Amino acid sequence: MSEKNTKTASTEAAEPQRDPVSSEPLLEVKELTKHFPIYGGFPIKRKVGAVQAVDGVSLNVYPGESLGLVGESGCGKSTTGRLLTRLLEPTGGSITYAGQDITHASRKQLAPIRSEIQMIFQDPYASLNPRQTVGNIIASPMEINGVNPPNGREARVRELLEIVGLNPEHYNRFPHEFSGGQRQRIGVARALGLQPKLIIADEPVSALDVSIQAQVVNLLQDLRRDLGIAFVFIAHDLSIVRHFSQRVAVMYLGKLVEIADRDSLYNGPRHPYTHALLSAVPETDIDVAKRERIRLAGDVPSPIMPPSGCRFRTRCWKAQDKCATEEPPLVQLAGSRAGHLTACHFPEEPTIAPRDEDVVLDPGLVSMEKGSSE
Numbered sequence: 001m002s003e004k005n006t007k008t009a010s011t012e013a014a015e016p017q018r019d020p021v022s023s024e025p026l027l028e029v030k031e032l033t034k035h036f037p038i039y040g041g042f043p044i045k046r047k048v049g050a051v052q053a054v055d056g057v058s059l060n061v062y063p064g065e066s067l068g069l070v071g072e073s074g075c076g077k078s079t080t081g082r083l084l085t086r087l088l089e090p091t092g093g094s095i096t097y098a099g100q101d102i103t104h105a106s107r108k109q110l111a112p113i114r115s116e117i118q119m120i121f122q123d124p125y126a127s128l129n130p131r132q133t134v135g136n137i138i139a140s141p142m143e144i145n146g147v148n149p150p151n152g153r154e155a156r157v158r159e160l161l162e163i164v165g166l167n168p169e170h171y172n173r174f175p176h177e178f179s180g181g182q183r184q185r186i187g188v189a190r191a192l193g194l195q196p197k198l199i200i201a202d203e204p205v206s207a208l209d210v211s212i213q214a215q216v217v218n219l220l221q222d223l224r225r226d227l228g229i230a231f232v233f234i235a236h237d238l239s240i241v242r243h244f245s246q247r248v249a250v251m252y253l254g255k256l257v258e259i260a261d262r263d264s265l266y267n268g269p270r271h272p273y274t275h276a277l278l279s280a281v282p283e284t285d286i287d288v289a290k291r292e293r294i295r296l297a298g299d300v301p302s303p304i305m306p307p308s309g310c311r312f313r314t315r316c317w318k319a320q321d322k323c324a325t326e327e328p329p330l331v332q333l334a335g336s337r338a339g340h341l342t343a344c345h346f347p348e349e350p351t352i353a354p355r356d357e358d359v360v361l362d363p364g365l366v367s368m369e370k371g372s373s374e
Contacts, residue, residue, distance in 0.1 A: 068245030268350030
């Protein structure tokens with residue numbers, strides 16, 4: 001790729017088409033890294049390797065906007081979310097919230113902003129204390145942070161229950177008395193109790209029935225619009241992300257491979273991995289021939305020893321020698337919309353139109369199809 005076809009990714013170029021409450025980012029992440037050490041040996045254990053869960057992630061989140069974070073299981077989405085909330089200590093990089101560097105901030109330094117960054121956890125069954133009533137679960141963060149609403153905490157909890165679509169009379173009930181969707185609403189109410197400016201939603205609907213997922217997503221969308229809360233929405237369901245997020249970032253094996261506004265990414269993806277993800281989305285239209293079909297081989301490589309150069313090259317149909325020796329930078333390609341960044345030496349055309357031939361990298365699928373046709 002020539003220098004004329006690319007330009008380095010600037011902060012301004014990376015953040016298009018948002019709901020601009022402010023031109024300054026609420027959360028700024030640069031080269032964020034998290035490696036989990038692996039110890040071995042006997043009787044003295046020593047470090048023998050590391051799981052490179054997150055490796056050099058850079059992104060911005062603006063006030064009031066929703067950023068989707070998608071990718072296969074094990075790509076580092078949830079770890080990134082926990083790093084952003086400082087539930088995990090970063091190995092490297094920087095996290096800046098509202099102009100304040102919180103990368104390695106102490107517990108005392110984080111205390112004033114803890115209430116402004118909240119998290120909705122993936123499993124509504126494990127994230128609620130079964131021994132506490134709903135009222136105590138939602139009021140506990142207020143008590144810990146010294147928040148005293150004008151009409152008292154109980155009145156505020158009942159108000160929050162009503163906001164998330166639950167009966168205020170459920171105040172004295174226990175989590176086991178609620179369904180999965182209702183428990184997730186309780187988790188949302190707990191996150192809202194401190195009036196946060198940023199919520200990290202870690203696959204908030206993946207554990208719920210399909211009939212309930214739309215209700216929870218619509219609830220979060222209403223809260224974002226009415227309260228001006230910024231969201232980082234982590235999910236593997238691209239249909240839900242498209243419905244909820246204004247911008248979408250695609251992760252693969254601990255790295256961002258593409259980031260763009262919703263329409264640009266879903267209608268004109270440039271990275272081969274993004275093409276493969278979109279081609280796997282179930283098609284509701286009977287005329288399935290109008291979409292490209294890509295079937296990858298194998299699983300995501302181990303984050304302990306990721307491939308050299310481009311990490312997707314072991315499963316990519318466009319991989320060449322350069323992909324093994326040089327890691328592609330996350331840049332804006334020629335012909336891409338402003339802020340559409342891609343990390344690929346040999347990007348795809350910006351279209352999801354059907355190909356002349358399907359991309360099939362798994363020989364097992366080919367043999368199965370031949371057997372069924374016979």
